[in-house]
Amino acid sequence: MSRTKLVLTGNYASAYAVLHSKVEIVPAYPITPQTTIVEKIDEFIETGMLDATMVRVESEHSAMAVAIGASAVGVRTYTATSSHGLLYMYENLWWAANARLPIVATFVTRTLGPPWNIWSDHQDFMTLRDSGWILFMVKDAQEAYDLTIQAFKIAENPDVRLPVGIAYDAFVISHTAEPVELLTQEEADKFLPSPRAIQPLLDVDKPYSIGNLPRADYHYILRKNLWENILDAKKAIREVGREYGELSGRDYSSLVEEYKCEDADTVFISMGAMAGEGMDAVDKLRDKGYKVGHLTIRTYRPFPDHEIKTIAENAKRLIVFSRALSNGKGGILYDDIASTLYREGQRIETYDIIAGLAGTEVSEEDFMKIYYDTRSGKLDTGKSIFIRRGEYV
Amino acid sequence: MYRPKIVENLGEDEWIYAGHPACHGCGAALGLRHLLKTIGKKSILVVPAGCTSIIAGTMNAATFNIPFIHTAFGAAAAVASGVAEALSKKGMDDINVVVWAGDGGTYDIGLASLSGAAERGHNILFVLDDNEAYMNTGIQRSGGTPRGAWTTTTITGKKEEKKDIMKIVLSHHVPYAATASVAYPLDFNRKVKKALGIKGFKFIHLMAPCPPGWRFETHMTIEIARRAVLSGAWILMEYENGRLRLNPPSSNMLDKRRISLEEYLMMQGRFKHVKRELLEELKRDVELRWSEIKEILEKQGKQ
Numbered sequence: 252m253s254r255t256k257l258v259l260t261g262n263y264a265s266a267y268a269v270l271h272s273k274v275e276i277v278p279a280y281p282i283t284p285q286t287t288i289v290e291k292i293d294e295f296i297e298t299g300m301l302d303a304t305m306v307r308v309e310s311e312h313s314a315m316a317v318a319i320g321a322s323a324v325g326v327r328t329y330t331a332t333s334s335h336g337l338l339y340m341y342e343n344l345w346w347a348a349n350a351r352l353p354i355v356a357t358f359v360t361r362t363l364g365p366p367w368n369i370w371s372d373h374q375d376f377m378t379l380r381d382s383g384w385i386l387f388m389v390k391d392a393q394e395a396y397d398l399t400i401q402a403f404k405i406a407e408n409p410d411v412r413l414p415v416g417i418a419y420d421a422f423v424i425s426h427t428a429e430p431v432e433l434l435t436q437e438e439a440d441k442f443l444p445s446p447r448a449i450q451p452l453l454d455v456d457k458p459y460s461i462g463n464l465p466r467a468d469y470h471y472i473l474r475k476n477l478w479e480n481i482l483d484a485k486k487a488i489r490e491v492g493r494e495y496g497e498l499s500g501r502d503y504s505s506l507v508e509e510y511k512c513e514d515a516d517t518v519f520i521s522m523g524a525m526a527g528e529g530m531d532a533v534d535k536l537r538d539k540g541y542k543v544g545h546l547t548i549r550t551y552r553p554f555p556d557h558e559i560k561t562i563a564e565n566a567k568r569l570i571v572f573s574r575a576l577s578n579g580k581g582g583i584l585y586d587d588i589a590s591t592l593y594r595e596g597q598r599i600e601t602y603d604i605i606a607g608l609a610g611t612e613v614s615e616e617d618f619m620k621i622y623y624d625t626r627s628g629k630l631d632t633g634k635s636i637f638i639r640r641g642e643y644v
Numbered sequence: 645m646y647r648p649k650i651v652e653n654l655g656e657d658e659w660i661y662a663g664h665p666a667c668h669g670c671g672a673a674l675g676l677r678h679l680l681k682t683i684g685k686k687s688i689l690v691v692p693a694g695c696t697s698i699i700a701g702t703m704n705a706a707t708f709n710i711p712f713i714h715t716a717f718g719a720a721a722a723v724a725s726g727v728a729e730a731l732s733k734k735g736m737d738d739i740n741v742v743v744w745a746g747d748g749g750t751y752d753i754g755l756a757s758l759s760g761a762a763e764r765g766h767n768i769l770f771v772l773d774d775n776e777a778y779m780n781t782g783i784q785r786s787g788g789t790p791r792g793a794w795t796t797t798t799i800t801g802k803k804e805e806k807k808d809i810m811k812i813v814l815s816h817h818v819p820y821a822a823t824a825s826v827a828y829p830l831d832f833n834r835k836v837k838k839a840l841g842i843k844g845f846k847f848i849h850l851m852a853p854c855p856p857g858w859r860f861e862t863h864m865t866i867e868i869a870r871r872a873v874l875s876g877a878w879i880l881m882e883y884e885n886g887r888l889r890l891n892p893p894s895s896n897m898l899d900k901r902r903i904s905l906e907e908y909l910m911m912q913g914r915f916k917h918v919k920r921e922l923l924e925e926l927k928r929d930v931e932l933r934w935s936e937i938k939e940i941l942e943k944q945g946k947q
Binding site: 310320323459 | 697704712713722729734
């Protein structure tokens with residue numbers, strides 16, 4: 252059987268990845284813009300294409316709770332949510348990570364209210380950065396498909412045993428159709444391990460108590476173990492990404508995607524859909540003779556410290572675009588980058604750009620304007636700079 | 645050799661190890677012991693935050709000799725839904741999935757997930773271990789606290805009535821729902837067995853007195869639980885496919901052959917402030933419940 256190429260939205264691409272990963276349990280609660288993922292999965296199940304159980308729960312809190320129960324029994328489990336749904340699920344998201352359950356979830360990023368707003372920014376997703384979830388953010392539907400399949404292999408790796416989230420921007424990716432090349436079912440079957448290899452926590456032949464009160468000293472070590480395992484997961488992410496590349500021709504062996512960074516003196520850093528605009532801006536600026544590159548953070552946790560360090564060794568200037576804000580502090584992605592640079596002793600010009608909040612579009616012109624203004628010394632490295640549709644606000 | 649009826653029925657195997665950290669005289673610990681004897685080792689126990697989070701033992705000791713999972717406070721019925729569906733996916737439908745949740749985890753923070761699981765009809769047994777307040781956090785009032793009871797957040801006595809959780813559960817048309825009491829372990833044992841034989845969402849509401857929370861001496865747990873039933877304040881009953889049946893001794897109490905409510909309430913420090921006027925009100929609450937029961941039974945009789 253040969254591969255098919257379909258025109259799919261990001262959400263349908265995720266649903267196809269769930270189909271090809273032979274997920275067994277899908278608890279879900281509807282929220283815009285996640286809904287079409289679950290609708291498509293339901294169609295796969297009800298037309299007999301996917302042998303899975305859909306648990307149509309009464310809230311996101313219960314969606315993750317059902318996922319916890321199912322994953323603890325050792326079945327392949329998937330859910331998806333957005334925005335307020337993610338926050339309503341929040342307690343159990345941490346529970347899943349601390350219980351070391353290999354759940355995979357899609358987070359379609361959407362602005363938090365009030366006021367009600369269905370458009371994308373990354374504020375919802377960023378609340379997970381400290382949780383112990385392995386977090387990817389993708390920039391198109393193809394990556395959503397590819398990384399969702401890889402996510403199961405990473406999560407279920409016995410040396411990792413952590414939940415994995417794949418995030419992408421509302422509508423710009425979730426509801427925008429583009430050509431996506433799919434693996435054949437045989438290829439996916441060969442790539443992924445059997446779900447029966449997932450070690451169950453709840454087993455009547457080996458009765459364990461899961462989550463009993465610890466001594467504080469012991470609990471400290473559990474926390475340290477998770478920390479070490481999520482850092483070590485970089486190895487699994489790279490290996491799985493390389494293996495997937497050999498299979499599909501699309502390589503994911505790096506935690507980041509570098510675009511024309513080799514000789515760049517200035518590098519834009521961003522995540523998600525706006526990375527596309529950033530790369531377009533790089534092309535335009537390169538046409539004008541400027542040595543500019545773009546770095547897309549695809550693996551957000553564990554954080555690609557090494558890759559950032561390497562970029563900073565060659566560049567003079569980093570311009571970081573954050574689509575989420577730590578109120579009272581600054582751009583969240585900027586803070587991640589700045590702390591990496593400080594730890595590495597790298598003191599280079601770094602700018603904190605806050606763009607795309609509340610679903611405002613970020614254009615290549617925004618990237619170019621910022622570039623020119625950093626060159627001319629108009630912008631301050633010490634401040635968070637807010638740009639909205641080409642205007643500083 | 646003489647074997648007491650309780651040993652005959654519940655067996656000698658123990659699924660709770662000695663030395664667990666429940667309080668002396670804990671009704672819940674006794675209920676758990678009898679529950680586990682009945683469900684046996686082919687069972688998974690799902691427990692939200694509450695006293696049983698402590699009773700379960702401190703790492704690396706474990707109180708229970710069956711698989712046991714702690715859940716977030718409001719999540720027990722949902723986690724159990726996932727466990728049941730996953731077992732079914734693995735072809736392991738013969739394993740019992742049992743929730744053991746306190747009144748907080750059922751009446752209050754757990755109500756939405758309870759309702760969701762009941763409506764979806766997952767194959768689980770939900771046991772409500774009711775000690776009528778948030779005891780583990782230090783005796784705060786819950787939706788299951790009865791009117792008049794002192795708690796640390798109702799120091800002059802709770803003003804509102806105890807929520808009628810059974811009516812809420814029955815509104816989901818579950819195949820089996822029953823009440824039980826730690827003072828009547830054979831009745832509890834029979835009901836658990838019966839529930840496990842029925843597919844779908846089953847509910848048992850177990851009354852389990854709490855010495856520190858209800859303010860009584862630790863050796864009085866069973867006596868108080870018994871008086872709750874004998875006074876008519878707690879009614880032993882079961883609903884099979886919506887059809888009500890009273891169980892002994894409550895089945896003999898329709899015509900008011902009961903001990904006085906004072907004989908139950910006045911043994912407990914939490915009601916010691918109750919004066920005549922409030923006592924009359926509490927008695928009316930009990931009578932109202934019995935008249936509802938009578939009405940249901942009469943209606944059923946006519947069918």
